[in-house]
Amino acid sequence: MTAPLIGVSTSISVGKEPERAYVNTAYLRALQNAGGIPVLLPPRLDAAALGALWERLDGLILTGGGDIDPSHFAEPRHAATDEVSPARDALEVSLVGKALDDDVPLFAICRGLQVVNVALGGSLYQDIKDQTGSPIEHSQRDRRDQPTHAVKVLGEGTRLGRILGRLELEVNSMHHQAIKTLGRGLREVAWAPDGIIEAAELEAPERFLLGVQWHPEELVRDAAACNLFAALVAEARARRRG
Ligand SMILES: [Mn+2]
DSSP: OOOOEEEEEEEEEEEEEEEEEEEOOHHHHHHHHOOEEEEEEOOOOOOOHHHHHHHTTTEEEEEEOOOOOGGGGTTTOOOOOOOOOHHHHHHHHHHHHHHHTOOOOOOOOEEHHHHHHTTTOOOOOOOHHHHOOSOOSSSSOSSSSOOOOEEEEEOOHHHHHHSSOSSEEEEBBBBBEEEOOOOTEEEEEEEEETOOEEEEEESSSSEEEEEEEOOGGGGGTSSSHHHHHHHHHHHHHHOOOO
């Protein structure tokens, strides 16, 4: 059996010339090491092109990147909200809907988790420091592959706990936004020491929709990080359509 095709959302440069669509290679390497074939999804696709591409995908990764337009959760824009791309927001929100409609496994990372939450009607802190006063530095200045804060995972019947094989870990942190109110059908399954939600998954245990606020693609020397990509690829294989 050939390896599953996994759609990977791309970033779009905002306010820079030339405009670029791009993705950090760490995502691609982590996915390929887990046995998946990455298919980069351009940030602008009309419905017909997206539909044609979607038919061929077995799984999906929503990657990190700039902030989501807060109009998606009916809040005015905070001064710290930055790098907003309406095109990328629209594409990724529609991808969440497609993944749910067609039961396609979805693994969401950092901004990806926030997109999933917003697509399901949840809201975000637009700036953790300003809006929660947290003493934890979620926008780390250390290297991307350096863990900087702890995360506690909910052990009771969570997909995340099963995949990671442990309930306490140290993670990297490259986000200044986070989930405020949870979207419909989601369950929070991991937290930083300040209570910020660091992972969520669908309540329905048979559905693979899982998001983490940290960047496992940068932590692949740790088996727990690799397990996340391996779990997505295994689900994509198992649920392969057609
Ligand atoms: Mn964090």
